[in-house]
Amino acid sequence: xxxxxxxxxxxxxxxxxVGYVGICHHELxxxxxHHFLLARDSESVAxxxxxxxxxxxxxxxNFLLFLLTRFTPxxxxxxxxxLLIATAAMVIFLRKAPFSWWFKxxxxxxxxxxxxxxxxxxxxxLGVLFLFLACAxxxxxxxxxxxxxxxxxLAANVHLMFAVIAFALFLTIALEQLQRQSAxxxxxxxxxxxxxxxxxxxxxxxxxxxxSAFFKPINEMPWxxxxxxxxxxxxxxxxxxxxxxxxxxxxxxxxxxxxxxxSAAVGLLLYLVPLLLFFKNKKVLFFVYTxxxxxxxxxxxxxxxxxxxxxxxFLILMVALWMQAYxxxxxxxxxxxxFADAVKMPIVYGILLLQFCSGIYAYAMDYRYAFTNxxxxxxxxxxxxxxxxxxxxxxxxxxxISPNLQKKLYFLCASDFGSFCRWNGACATYFSSGQxxxxxxxxxxxxxxxxxxxxxxxxxxxKGAVHYRLLQKFEGSxxxxxxxxxxxISKI
Numbered sequence: 001x002x003x004x005x006x007x008x009x010x011x012x013x014x015x016x017x018v019g020y021v022g023i024c025h026h027e028l029x030x031x032x033x034h035h036f037l038l039a040r041d042s043e044s045v046a047x048x049x050x051x052x053x054x055x056x057x058x059x060x061x062n063f064l065l066f067l068l069t070r071f072t073p074x075x076x077x078x079x080x081x082x083l084l085i086a087t088a089a090m091v092i093f094l095r096k097a098p099f100s101w102w103f104k105x106x107x108x109x110x111x112x113x114x115x116x117x118x119x120x121x122x123x124x125x126l127g128v129l130f131l132f133l134a135c136a137x138x139x140x141x142x143x144x145x146x147x148x149x150x151x152x153x154l155a156a157n158v159h160l161m162f163a164v165i166a167f168a169l170f171l172t173i174a175l176e177q178l179q180r181q182s183a184x185x186x187x188x189x190x191x192x193x194x195x196x197x198x199x200x201x202x203x204x205x206x207x208x209x210x211x212s213a214f215f216k217p218i219n220e221m222p223w224x225x226x227x228x229x230x231x232x233x234x235x236x237x238x239x240x241x242x243x244x245x246x247x248x249x250x251x252x253x254x255x256x257x258x259x260x261x262x263s264a265a266v267g268l269l270l271y272l273v274p275l276l277l278f279f280k281n282k283k284v285l286f287f288v289y290t291x292x293x294x295x296x297x298x299x300x301x302x303x304x305x306x307x308x309x310x311x312x313x314f315l316i317l318m319v320a321l322w323m324q325a326y327x328x329x330x331x332x333x334x335x336x337x338x339f340a341d342a343v344k345m346p347i348v349y350g351i352l353l354l355q356f357c358s359g360i361y362a363y364a365m366d367y368r369y370a371f372t373n374x375x376x377x378x379x380x381x382x383x384x385x386x387x388x389x390x391x392x393x394x395x396x397x398x399x400x401i402s403p404n405l406q407k408k409l410y411f412l413c414a415s416d417f418g419s420f421c422r423w424n425g426a427c428a429t430y431f432s433s434g435q436x437x438x439x440x441x442x443x444x445x446x447x448x449x450x451x452x453x454x455x456x457x458x459x460x461x462x463k464g465a466v467h468y469r470l471l472q473k474f475e476g477s478x479x480x481x482x483x484x485x486x487x488x489i490s491k492i
Contacts, residue, residue, distance in 0.1 A: 153198030237313030
């Protein structure tokens with residue numbers, strides 16, 4: 001066996017083992033549970049399409065989960081599938097990426113690859129897999145242009161931000177092929193047709209319906225806050241340092257917490273870094289700034305600020321470094337290029353080392369502390385033999401419990417049994433104590449009792465039509481605002 005193959009097998013196996021231990025100690029949070037339930041509780045593909053119309057995501061990840069849930073209702077199967085996808089992406093990276101083994105090691109166990117996109121089972125790692133498959137074909141892009149377009153089309157149908165990166169990479173390669181006339185007209189026509197059709201399909205799926213509540217709070221934000229979101233995202237994507245001063249480190253950044261304006265200013269300056277890193281290569285620069293401009297538009301329109309979104313800037317940098325090995329140099333050596341060459345490795349390895357340290361920290365925290373209280377709530381319900389009773393929640397507060405409970409909950413907001421969230425704004429995200437009283441009173445008109453799961457704080461004993469008996473409380477988790485209080489309710 002060749003030395004390279006041994007390294008690929010060793011690091012790939014190590015990555016899978018570390019990831020497997022990680023998912024065994026990772027509790028589901030809302031988004032993970034939500035997408036699993038979308039798949040589990042959709043009776044057909046047609047119903048799945050209807051249920052995902054307000055998601056803002058293409059259906060590809062949900063469709064894979066739909067197929068999976070035809071065989072098992074166990075959400076751990078989703079986590080294992082996701083880890084297998086992550087391992088496949090990392091093996092492709094190990095085999096095909098033109099980097100040193102130290103570079104690859106730091107990348108594999110960095111924040112995004114070992115924690116954010118690995119332990120948390122969402123659609124992001126599927127996008128990484130398709131991007132890396134496209135990058136793996138870069139050395140033979142003249143002959144494999146249609147295949148590159150296939151991979152980029154699939155990436156675009158995973159997530160809007162992957163559509164942005166895929167478009168930037170497609171445009172860069174297509175323009176190069178036209179300039180060099182190296183690909184056959186047939187290959188060009190097939191590749192362009194595949195990608196354009198795929199992009200249109202993705203756009204149709206992403207477009208929110210008129211009932212969607214996603215953009216309503218965004219329109220009320222000040223202009224300057226909308227505009228600086230992308231600069232802060234670039235800062236957080238490259239300088240990923242969770243706020244380790246609190247157990248609630250997830251979706252935080254130490255430097256942004258200390259000074260948001262300064263982080264935005266530094267993020268703006270970071271837009272100059274690609275000029276240093278890729279000074280000699282116009283095509284790579286074109287890709288980087290096209291992709292970064294696309295992500296800037298994304299953040300301006302959506303105002304998303306989660307670390308998983310910020311990680312797209314890190315992926316853009318990695319893809320650009322991968323591209324640089326296979327795209328010809330445009331500029332000769334000069335004093336500027338000599339300076340750029342001198343600072344390139346310290347910058348790149350500095351970012352990788354920072355990501356590596358943050359990844360080990362986040363992984364260790366997720367291993368030691370509960371990511372959410374989902375597992376503790378379910379364990380208590382089963383141990384006390386309460387899982388056979390009707391479990392009640394206001395709305396999405398019950399979504400995270402449903403997968404491992406393997407049953408639907410009674411949603412007070414909808415006055416019906418349900419599981420996944422509805423993002424159409426029909427139900428409020430917060431309910432006052434008085435509203436909860438009223439909803440539970442209505443429920444008890446047709447039911448004798450039930451187990452109410454509250455995530456809005458401990459309920460006080462009040463005079464009314466509902467008798468509350470506190471069973472157990474579950475406080476403290478990595479995810480903020482994830483405290484649960486279990487009550488047995490009955491008529492007074």
